[in-house]
Amino acid sequence: MELQGRNNHFIFAGWDTVELAKQFGTPLYVISEGIIAERCNEIKETFLNKYSNTKAAYASKAFLTMAMCKMIEREGLGLDVVSGGELYTAMKAGFPMEKVMFHGNNKSWEELELAVENNIGRIIVDNLYELELLEEIATRQNKKVQILFRVTPGIEGNTHKYIVTGQKDSKFGMPLEPKKIYGVVKHLMSSEYVELKGFHFHLGSQLFDNDIYIGAIEVITKLMYDLKRELGFITTELNTGGGFGIRYTEKDQPKPLSYFTDAIMNAIENQCKEYDLDLPTIIIEPGRWVVGEAGITLYTIGAIKDIPDVRTYASIDGGLPDNPRPALYKAKYDAIVANKAEEKLEMTTTIAGKCCETGDILIWDLETPKIESGDILAVLSTGAYNFSMASNYNKLLRPAVVLLTEEHAEVMVKRETYNDLLNREMIPKSLKKQSCIEEIKEVSQQ
Known part of the structure; x- marks a missing residue:
């Protein structure tokens, strides 16, 4: 894939990825x-x-x-x-x-x-x-x-x-x-x-x-x-x-x-x-x-942790649940800081996911410009086995999927909501009954 930049922004399939992140939010699958x-x-x-x-x-x-x-x-x-x-x-x-x-x-x-x-x-x-x-x-x-x-x-x-x-x-x-x-x-x-x-x-x-x-x-x-x-x-x-x-x-x-x-x-x-x-x-x-190669994933960089003489971690608002391949079989990816697409690569950054797993590392030792919180990261070649393998581990919401044509950027899978996470869950009657009994005991003791 030949990388294209315009006004210091990464252009994918003719579209400004920074603007896509603003319009649709992150994490975001783009096809x-x-x-x-x-x-x-x-x-x-x-x-x-x-x-x-x-x-x-x-x-x-x-x-x-x-x-x-x-x-x-x-x-x-x-x-x-x-x-x-x-x-x-x-x-x-x-x-x-x-x-x-x-x-x-x-x-x-x-x-x-x-x-x-x-x-x-x-x-x-x-x-x-x-x-x-x-x-x-x-x-x-x-x-x-x-x-x-x-x-x-x-x-x-x-x-x-x-x-x-x-x-x-x-x-x-x-x-x-x-x-x-x-x-x-x-x-x-x-x-x-x-x-x-x-x-x-x-x-x-x-x-x-x-x-x-x-x-x-x-x-x-x-x-x-x-x-x-x-x-x-x-x-x-x-x-x-x-x-x-x-x-x-x-x-x-x-x-x-x-x-x-x-x-x-x-x-x-x-x-x-x-x-x-x-x-x-x-x-x-x-x-x-x-x-x-028809897909990329856009993330927003949040916390940055610099360990002198060891490593700099930049954490994104996604990770293992929307791309489990690095954790499953050490899959390698390349990425670009989308809002600094034409800037000099001057540091080495490890891209970490937000899950409570030490192994939730998306990319080790990526060459990047100076990283700042709020930067947009575009991970390349994520069209295959990312959306299809996504999960709700840590109760994280699965990203939206946007389809790009020459004229339109349209949602083809909506972003999950917290209500979506729970729409198949039920509290069994036995637990509801137990709760009522406990309430009665508490009242009687008062």
Whole structure:
């Protein structure tokens, strides 16, 4: 992201971030519709329009609101959901259900029932337990359900261990053990209500190398060949997941989407030619790559603590609840003092959150201008896994989300209020009764 300044203020997607903070308050998630559209156009130009028989679905766990559903629908992409809540959000937004893919390693009966009732396009089945549930639900509803089966190709990516997912030792998918895979496929070939279209794999998140995709494709196409030879099963769809890395700090060197998709398509074409297989429909599922750099978070700096010869802490009005990634897996971010965007960097500041946790540190040792209370801090590349992972820890209010277009800055998620915090809480009758008894005792003693 090329940083822009105007009148000493940080400009994001054409908007003065200091003015956004004044208008909407902080903490504030800010999302650029233009950057999202640019990423979607890149998907279309370098993948969907370049290669025939391809599809792309936005991985909504990165960031999902009803407004985001509308943007993804407008761009013509599918939607990957991982829970009943994400599916319900898509339903309420009017997203076309035939373009929805439902992931997850432990889908409940209720979630699967909702998916089948609403005729979603694909269910990515993760395990045999889920398959049993799905077959029973499909039978009860007398509907034919189309699925992909998630497998783990045994490939490990170079990223944090908490976001690696393609290795054999994973909670996701079925390991490629021939007896199990053959048994599942043979069973599904004769299933009346569940149709197996092919397979899905996901190798991890924030990946910068394409060789692991090539390795996984070599493993999966060998499986496709063996299944055709042994059982006569034809794989018609292959979902290669997402995980394409983005820029969080200067150390990150992200590649263009084509670096991954060209490698994926070349590998599949070569392997299918070698094994004399028909080329299946190829699906990708970028999430972070679409929205990560399209978002920033604005904070107001409050208390500043200078420990001579040790460290300077600047505390912000948010932290761990609106961005848990640094605490969860040491995620790194860059930031800019938005109201001093063009000033010289002359000190090193550690950005601390306001939670009662020593580990609530957003950024260690950030190079900044002279920091003062009341300054506005803009943390970059927070579009993915910030809003979607936010919590109310310490009973902090979750921020508003503002969508920027060329002409408008509009709220697409309202800021929480204290009433919102308590709107699902109830005091049980037993506690209310106990309180009354205590009051009576107090009165009698007087």
